[in-house]
Amino acid sequence: MVRKTKQEAEQTRQCIINAAREVFVDKGVSKTSLEEIARHAGVTRGAVYWHFTNKSDLLHAMRDQVILPLIDRMDDALLVNLDKEQNPHNDPLTRIENFLLCTIQVLNDHQETRQTYEIMMTKCEYVGEFENVMQQIMSNCSSIVDKLEQAYTKALEKQLIKPKLTAAQYAQDTHLFFSGLLHMWVKDTDGIRYRNQAQTLIHTHIEMRRK
Amino acid sequence: MVRKTKQEAEQTRQCIINAAREVFVDKGVSKTSLEEIARHAGVTRGAVYWHFTNKSDLLHAMRDQVILPLIDRMDDALLVNLDKEQNPHNDPLTRIENFLLCTIQVLNDHQETRQTYEIMMTKCEYVGEFENVMQQIMSNCSSIVDKLEQAYTKALEKQLIKPKLTAAQYAQDTHLFFSGLLHMWVKDTDGIRYRNQAQTLIHTHIEMRRK
DNA sequence: TTATATACAAACACGCATGTATGTAAATAG
């Protein structure tokens, strides 16, 4: 065999992750063997065990590749320069809407992200060594709600929405709406019920709040 | 061995389902063997294979026991006598709120339901012979949205909510909200973030719509 | 240039879960 350079090794590592994603999405995590993943990637189980300690580790790596960048984008979309820029295309409410739209857009355009979400939502079990991922998800949700609340606070200050409810309440409701939408969007593989009208649903949700 | 009567046999069948639920919730569906379930139920795999063709069949039976009654309750809560009874405690909006509250209540009070939901949401993979369950869930959602829409139509007629949006739009938004809430409620095993304030969240969601 | 670490492939050992086939005692049908 031909020993690989560091770059080539990193390439196989990525290749294994990609192969895993495609087999996972097809057969589910627990019913795919590392042998199958290796074959799909054009390597042997030796390579898989070299780059990852086990299947769970591989799954973690797969998830991180998609989730971590998404969290970064979130800050940009919801918080950065929230107080500056008084022009109407940058008001807090529109930014919230754009954040939601943008996330759906990523799922639409980026197959890697879409497949990973599908796996995490419907093709894996949060059990044993994977149970703490649940905690990560929950704390992630908390930070989303926090950021939404900050945006809604600005929206209240600028009197874009009715003061009937608090920013926290608006934020919670929006988060639950979006959480539901993501689940439905991912599960709606035909695209008939949710994927095709996600933009409309989001716009409606925000519009409901506008004065 | 002592041959059982029909009643006793039905009892062991139920016993197996209960055992399965408790082991599933603990170790996840794919990592629990039928041997383990049998042991937990105080029988052997022979009994399990007698009552169910395989693990998937058992999982289906478990799900049906919880989901089917829930669908029945839904009709009662949202549709029955929707046009009669003009008293304010039975207005369409309150009925929607009560339906949501009632569903959460069932999860709270009924361990069997709670565990089953936890399994279906975070401890099983929708793959292979279980993929059609996904379709069932989706079509179920459709009928929920339909019923919500009917209730919201009445609410619009009675001018309880603002005519800014259509009944269908309100229904979709409420369904996504509730879908998100259910997911979060189930995942929030500590109860800190969602379980403790579910009632408030629901009330807020409905209140937002009130004129 | 040589020694060592790297990046895997190949081989080994092991248990465990599944499905089926057979055995069996008592309930039930007739």
Added chain:
DNA sequence: CTATTTACATACATGCGTGTTTGTATATAA
């Protein structure tokens, strides 16, 4: 009262997935 079916327990056959170990050719460091 007898025959048959029921409701399982037990035993058997089989395969598959995992983790580890060993082998090896080459990149890389010195």
